[in-house]
Amino acid sequence: MTLLTWGIGLLVLMALAVAGMLLVKDKEMRRVFGIFLLVLVLYGMIGLSNPAARTLVNHQRLSERLVWYGILTIGAGVLIISGGIDLSIGSVFCLSAVSFALLLSKGWASPLAIVVIVAGAALIGVLHGLLVTRLRLQPFIVTLCGLFIWRGIAYWLTLPDPLAPVRGLIRFVSFGTLFTNAVTTTGSASNVGIGERSQELKGLIDLATGYPDWPAVAHIPVLGWVTSLPYRFWLLVLVAGLIGVLLHASVYGRYLYAVGANEQAARYAGVPTERYKILAYVICSVLAAVAGMLQLLELQTVSPSSGGSWYELYAITGAVLGGCSLRGGEGTVIGMLLGAAILPLLRNLCNFSGLPDDLEFTVIGVSLLLGTIADELLKRRAAARA
């Protein structure tokens, strides 16, 4: 794509965002347009800093990363809307990836393994929810304990069995080796891999890592790019669509917002508040597990120590940048997606603008802070003008 068409497209979108901010009356939609503008500015900075950033490959890479962040952020966002918080997202992510790998390496059929993992994650969500609603423990503390417990179990599951030194690293190194009977030397004892050559998983792995290939439309300007986004990007779109309908069009969503905004009022209005709070925890944990399985299929290895670490914070950051208030009752799915997009864009910016990678956390922190300040200032200006 030439710089000119790229630039014109970007300017059109930015004009749209500005127009939305100025013209739309709904407070929440106005904020979404604001975040959209922020995303576009970031994207523009990246695109201008390096021509390589405007290539299809870079867009594909961005969309890949957006998938994990997006799924996690939507889960965290739904929970935050209902007035909760989950610090165990990264640990649930890791535990699901590890147990998914173990189930596959034991030869389970992949659909069955997926169902079991999703059910397990839902159970974790129910447990969190019950502790919060029935025992009235604080969500922060319950899920902080979850952060340790679930990761601890992931460690424990990957413990080398006593015979490991004898059998080599068979059980833990590579599932693929079980089928090829060749001991691989990659990975440490605590890494669980599913191997690259497994025929049984080929379809699933393709779906998780592959790209569609439609030469017929490849040369058409926009459509060609859109159709060459990875399959899993469409999984994210599907998840966002489902959660979007749930939150914005269904009775369930209304109740989730009401519970988050004023739990007492919802209770007096006859909403079974406990059930809806538990539902939010379940959605959050299940989406964390989905992201975990997806990442396992993609990287084909997972480490219990680093898999999914910090992800709860990325998810919360994305949700907050996307307009979810930690007080509950506020936020939109579109906003969450845009908020989730900011993190991979920042990483991309570091890559292309020559900032050292080590500064990535600092850049994320600073931009979250700036975003919060800008949001507050805009809110005050809007209040003064109204």
Place this chain on the structure above:
Amino acid sequence: MNWRARRTPRASNHPRLRSAGSGRSSLAPRNPVIPIPTVTTSPLLQVREVSKHFPGVQALDRVSLDLHAGEVLAVVGENGAGKSTLMKILAGIHRPDHGEILWQGQVCHFTRVGDALQRGICLIHQELNLAENLSISANLFLGRETVWGGALRFLRQRAMDRETRERLQQLGLDCDPRVTVETLTTGQRQMVEIARALAMNARILIMDEPTSSLSQRETEVLYEVVDRLKQQGVAIVYISHRLAEVQRLADRVVVLRDGRNAGALNKNEISHANLVRLMVGRELQQFFHKPPTSPPTAGTPRLEVRNLLYEKGPHTPVSFQIYPGEIVGMAGLVGAGRTELAEALFGIRRVSAGEVLLDGRPVQLRSPEEAIAAGVILAPEDRRYHGLVLQNSIRGNIGLPNLDRLSFLRLVARRREANLARAMCKTLAVRTPSIRQEVGLLSGGNQQKVVLAKWLARKPHLLILDEPTRGIDVGAKSEIYGLMGQLASKGMAILMISSDLEEILNMSDRVLVLHEGELTGTLRRDQLSEEAIMHLATGGQGAP
């Protein structure tokens, strides 16, 4: 040295430093003999043509008033008339856009709360400003602790506790200064706030609806305290919705309407009719809309409660009936367990024994969902906390309990929701620019109408109203009374919990009186009198 000069804190001293430097001396004169100040011609505080604009509303428009030492000036007006804004300007929380404030004849600008506090202007806010998890004495001395040890600033805890206890006793409150504020009742908290203001040498005390959540006895204590402070030369600005207490307390009344001065009354002119006329700008034809005859109490009662025992309720079972078309008042002092009984009927509190019959059929209401399904509705006491989702729109709030009928395949039918909201707003005359308006921005009266709207859309059989008109202006009150009368005449049974005796006396067909959770008596309309209710509410048996 006259009284005024001695009481004025030295302006150059920061309050904290002052008490730090002279910890003992601030404690020394505990019960000074205070001479009654001579009536001076110059007012203590003058407000001249003050205006204040907020987004979307001109809160104050050239408002003026004078305040003299040793008088109680009542400021009344409907909700949204600008009373609270004016008080916040006096307390230095807001700055006026135009106009000036004169302190003892000199123009002064309050730029922060400290400026007003330094001159002895204390605001006792509607929502009390106490740190609930700190002790009473810690609250009383917050920001001006008595210390020793120079820069090390060790607390003189015992000295502070002692002074706290004495100050509280002066206000008729006898409690341990070390207990945390969260254990106190609202009335006691109010006394702590007053004590704190007095400990700061308050010369002007602004009380914003001080009795709105006090029991009758606590209110009496407050009246006495106000009288005493007045004699000590403290000027009191008293904001209230209750016209009876304005008549009881005020030396002068300033009435605000739509942010403007609507008039002023001297002590001999204060009457219910005059106040209402100035507040609403017209004569209210009929304040309480109530048909003169009561419906018959025969046949099958709409609600029959037989020997009910409930969670954290009294040990003696409660029984009563409500017939279709009846408005039954439930009176009692604060803490008499009226709300708790209502919550038991609504399924929020667990029922441990006894029977509840609706139209003769026994029902078990274990949750609000079941109660609502059975046609029992509770409009809760605290509408901002229990009744409404403040940050949501009117449409969302009215829709919330009705979504079962406003959805298809569990997807919200937005147009039907909007139509319902619009129709209910029209029937209840909710004043709002649009149904998309945030409920938190509406006035108290309109908020209460939205609470009623969301429930009336379900056409309930039994409506339980807990303090239906608390904090609502006169005009909206009258409308709500009208609505209650209308609903009752259509056969709805209404149980109305209220601390407002006037309301109980004028709106009820029968009155149930509770004392410490127990039903001490039922009064028919012809037996109703203030004395009879108070007799039963304080635990008296039989006729007074």
